[in-house]
Amino acid sequence: MRILVVEDEPRISADIVAALRASGMAVDAVADGESAWFSGDTEDYDAVVLDLGLPKLDGLSVLKRWRANDRRFPVLVLTARGVWTERVEGINAGADDYLPKPFEMEELLARLRALLRRAAGQAAPILQSGALTLDARQMRISLRGVPVALSPLEYRLLAFLMHHAGRVVASTELADHLYDTGNDKDPNVIEVLVARLRRKIGSEAIETRKGFGYFMPDLRA
Ligand code: CA
Numbered sequence: 001m002r003i004l005v006v007e008d009e010p011r012i013s014a015d016i017v018a019a020l021r022a023s024g025m026a027v028d029a030v031a032d033g034e035s036a037w038f039s040g041d042t043e044d045y046d047a048v049v050l051d052l053g054l055p056k057l058d059g060l061s062v063l064k065r066w067r068a069n070d071r072r073f074p075v076l077v078l079t080a081r082g083v084w085t086e087r088v089e090g091i092n093a094g095a096d097d098y099l100p101k102p103f104e105m106e107e108l109l110a111r112l113r114a115l116l117r118r119a120a121g122q123a124a125p126i127l128q129s130g131a132l133t134l135d136a137r138q139m140r141i142s143l144r145g146v147p148v149a150l151s152p153l154e155y156r157l158l159a160f161l162m163h164h165a166g167r168v169v170a171s172t173e174l175a176d177h178l179y180d181t182g183n184d185k186d187p188n189v190i191e192v193l194v195a196r197l198r199r200k201i202g203s204e205a206i207e208t209r210k211g212f213g214y215f216m217p218d219l220r221a
Helices: 010-022 033-042 059-068 084-092 105-119 152-163 171-178 187-201
Strands: 002-006 026-030 047-051 075-080 097-101 126-129 132-135 140-143 207-209 213-215
Touching (some): 002 033, 002 171, 010 026, 010 105, 026 033, 047 059, 047 105, 075 084, 075 105, 084 097, 105 152, 126 152, 132 152, 140 152, 140 187, 152 171
Parallel strands (some): 002 026, 047 075, 075 097
Antiparallel strands (some): 132 140, 207 213
């Protein structure tokens, strides 16, 4: 999962980025509205944390522009505590959830994970695909109830595929959601990661669709 953090207060931004990375996510951070608008418009994010009071372009305008441009990633808006109009305006502009400042980092993480699950069409806190379960709160993937030891990138890749079970995901798309902007995206690395994952979770768990990408069956029903 790759997240964009838009926050102009350096300490808050650094805290959020650190917490998200510690939760196994790839993170880009920007500190003004124009950069936010550009990043959200050109990069693929699974979710965005958006502060509303921003230099250059305010957060509400950024959000409205994204939505007008059909950018549909879930957006968690950070609002000033007690300013209820900000919450209403945020929701009206297309925010999926809001969090008043100051907030507990655990709450931000919980709300963000819920948005990611909802975007994947799953409401329960534990995702399931066949014999695999994903508990994002613990960053833990289990096979028939037994936790599987995964590297951070392996976890990120498998979590993304499990959030998109039932559809084919291209290597390039995987690379886009695995790395933040500072990293080179090499689709060949994906192949290596998938091979390593198959050794850990069974070769049948992730199917290769030649010329298209990777597929995990949606076996919830
Ligand atoms: Ca601000």
